Amino acid sequence: MLTSQLQKIKNTTNTFNKPHLSFEAQLEKLKNRGLCIHNEAFAIKKLSHINYYRLRAYFWLFQHPKDSPKKSLFLDNIEFRSIIRVYEFDAKLRRLLFGAIETIEVYVRTQIAFCHAKEYKAFGYLDKENLSCDELVFDELMQEIKKASKRSDELFIDHFQKQYNTTDLPIWAVVEILSFGTVSKLFNVLKTETKQEVIKDIPINIQVFQNWLHALTIVRNICAHHSRLWNKQLRIPFKIPSKNALFNPLRKIIKIVDIDGEKVENTYDNNTSVFFALSVMKFIFDSIGEEVIFKNELQELLNEYHEVDKIAMGFVDGWENLMIWDDV
Numbered sequence: 001m002l003t004s005q006l007q008k009i010k011n012t013t014n015t016f017n018k019p020h021l022s023f024e025a026q027l028e029k030l031k032n033r034g035l036c037i038h039n040e041a042f043a044i045k046k047l048s049h050i051n052y053y054r055l056r057a058y059f060w061l062f063q064h065p066k067d068s069p070k071k072s073l074f075l076d077n078i079e080f081r082s083i084i085r086v087y088e089f090d091a092k093l094r095r096l097l098f099g100a101i102e103t104i105e106v107y108v109r110t111q112i113a114f115c116h117a118k119e120y121k122a123f124g125y126l127d128k129e130n131l132s133c134d135e136l137v138f139d140e141l142m143q144e145i146k147k148a149s150k151r152s153d154e155l156f157i158d159h160f161q162k163q164y165n166t167t168d169l170p171i172w173a174v175v176e177i178l179s180f181g182t183v184s185k186l187f188n189v190l191k192t193e194t195k196q197e198v199i200k201d202i203p204i205n206i207q208v209f210q211n212w213l214h215a216l217t218i219v220r221n222i223c224a225h226h227s228r229l230w231n232k233q234l235r236i237p238f239k240i241p242s243k244n245a246l247f248n249p250l251r252k253i254i255k256i257v258d259i260d261g262e263k264v265e266n267t268y269d270n271n272t273s274v275f276f277a278l279s280v281m282k283f284i285f286d287s288i289g290e291e292v293i294f295k296n297e298l299q300e301l302l303n304e305y306h307e308v309d310k311i312a313m314g315f316v317d318g319w320e321n322l323m324i325w326d327d328v
Contacts, residue, residue, distance in 0.1 A: 122170035273314020
């Protein structure tokens with residue numbers, strides 16, 4: 001009852017009054033804003049398949065700036081089909097990254113379970129003394145594990161609980177039901193020597209890898225929720241290994257920007273870009289000896305959508321010839 005009453009109060013203060021628009025009306029709105037529509041049937045079909053609100057994230061990239069008197073209007077000669085091309089590229093890019101991150105995710109789950117169980121046995125994670133965290137963090141982690149166990153519909157959980165008369169799971173089962181974000185938290189609370197064992201094949205320090213895991217969970221979630229990725233600046237910057245020369249060419253990127261009508265070269269940090277995330281994945285694959293055709297798939301995608309702005313994704317000139325992108 002209280003929830004219903006609160007919602008009624010919210011409804012009376014809500015100032016949103018935009019009307020529902022048919023697909024045809026959505027198309028007219030785009031035409032009125034200067035978007036070139038050469039095939040109206042094609043445009044209607046796409047609008048009926050892809051939510052206008054989702055496409056709006058791509059429209060903004062082809063419109064005048066928000067501080068311009070022409071805001072909401074499209075730049076000259078922008079075609080609807082060109083925007084759909086960028087949308088399709090982004091969807092394929094997300095699928096590529098999602099699969100790549102899955103490979104890394106499975107590897108990390110495996111290493112955490114193996115290394116911790118080797119030292120502390122199957123249920124050692126239930127003892128705070130076998131981890132490195134305070135009581136509050138430990139309790140929160142245990143609660144997340146319990147919730148994941150209750151939510152999961154994996155047959156092995158039901159089998160294990162009936163077979164051994166316990167609701168606790170061995171760590172090699174636990175890592176398979178946790179979200180990637182919680183796996184990242186689990187890695188963070190491992191003892192230092194366990195962390196070192198987990199990443200023994202990856203030549204970076206623990207703090208960098210902890211950051212990479214966190215940043216990769218952000219990228220994974222963007223992919224999983226089908227959000228715009230291709231030119232996004234990631235909210236968690238990837239830490240750059242200070243003593244690894246492979247990453248030096250990736251640190252900065254030069255972009256041409258319009259300042260008061262003048263084209264100016266600006267230099268930006270590049271470790272929040274999609275390209276930096278891709279490079280981190282490639283580095284991890286090579287380090288653990290994972291045989292993937294990641295680079296070839298990426299090149300094929302970029303060739304298929306050659307018009308997509310690679311600089312907006314953080315790609316540096318001659319990226320495919322950088323040592324970090326060499327075939328190993």
